[in-house]
Amino acid sequence: MGLLTEFSELFLPRRCAGCGRENVSLCTACLHLLGGIPRAMEPRYGTIPVVGIAEYTSHLSHMVVNFKDNGRRDILDPLALGLARSITAALEMTHCSSGPVLVIPAPSSQRARRRRGGSHTAALARRAAALAPELSLQVADVLRSHRRRDQVGLGARAREENAWGTQLIDAGQVNALGRTAIAEAHISILVDDFATTGATLAESARILASVQIRPAIAAVIGLGRGGTRFVSPFTV
Numbered sequence: 001m002g003l004l005t006e007f008s009e010l011f012l013p014r015r016c017a018g019c020g021r022e023n024v025s026l027c028t029a030c031l032h033l034l035g036g037i038p039r040a041m042e043p044r045y046g047t048i049p050v051v052g053i054a055e056y057t058s059h060l061s062h063m064v065v066n067f068k069d070n071g072r073r074d075i076l077d078p079l080a081l082g083l084a085r086s087i088t089a090a091l092e093m094t095h096c097s098s099g100p101v102l103v104i105p106a107p108s109s110q111r112a113r114r115r116r117g118g119s120h121t122a123a124l125a126r127r128a129a130a131l132a133p134e135l136s137l138q139v140a141d142v143l144r145s146h147r148r149r150d151q152v153g154l155g156a157r158a159r160e161e162n163a164w165g166t167q168l169i170d171a172g173q174v175n176a177l178g179r180t181a182i183a184e185a186h187i188s189i190l191v192d193d194f195a196t197t198g199a200t201l202a203e204s205a206r207i208l209a210s211v212q213i214r215p216a217i218a219a220v221i222g223l224g225r226g227g228t229r230f231v232s233p234f235t236v
């Protein structure tokens with residue numbers, strides 16, 4: 001966190017990270033967005049189903065951007081709890097009742113890691129693992145991105161092409177994780193803050209196969225409308 005952010009956190013009135021309402025970290029309405037019923041989607045360009053707990057609305061988008069780019073670490077727990085709920089639903093959907101579960105955060109570039117002091121998706125995944133110890137989640141932060149242009153404003157086809165060849169495996173992280181941990185995991189899950197067409201998740205799944213990691217499903221917080229097909233509701 002930068003000095004300026006710390007400074008402003010001391011003196012500026014806190015605003016809701018979702019809607020901007022004053023004097024609250026996250027207002028009740030925005031908090032409710034993270035408590036939705038999990039839903040599964042089959043993404044347009046996906047190879048695996050995606051589970052989310054909220055529709056990717058502008059308020060949810062603000063929360064994610066404020067968390068990852070504006071130093072709003074005060075909403076780490078509500079976001080991570082939302083992700084943990086999504087992972088729980090994903091495990092139910094795949095009938096996986098016990099761990100260890102390998103959780104692979106979506107990649108971010110080295111530049112973004114430096115700017116944000118680490119990967120925000122890995123931070124969310126690690127906090128989700130800590131908040132839900134019964135799930136036996138092991139976070140494997142092995143994906144990196146490069147040459148990734150912003151997906152915002154791109155059509156579905158352009159997003160798919162944009163995702164191709166933009167990710168790589170961090171071999172050092174795979175070695176640190178160990179082959180045994182990979183072999184012993186009962187299931188592997190990709191996680192991200194949100195998904196729309198599934199193109200980024202599909203690319204992750206493609207390159208992870210090279211190190212024998214084969215994600216069965218993905219869990220996100222927000223599901224975008226663009227290019228996703230509704231698969232099944234959960235009744236929980």
Ligand SMILES: [Zn+2]
Nearest residue numbers: 016019027030
């Ligand atoms: Zn709000």
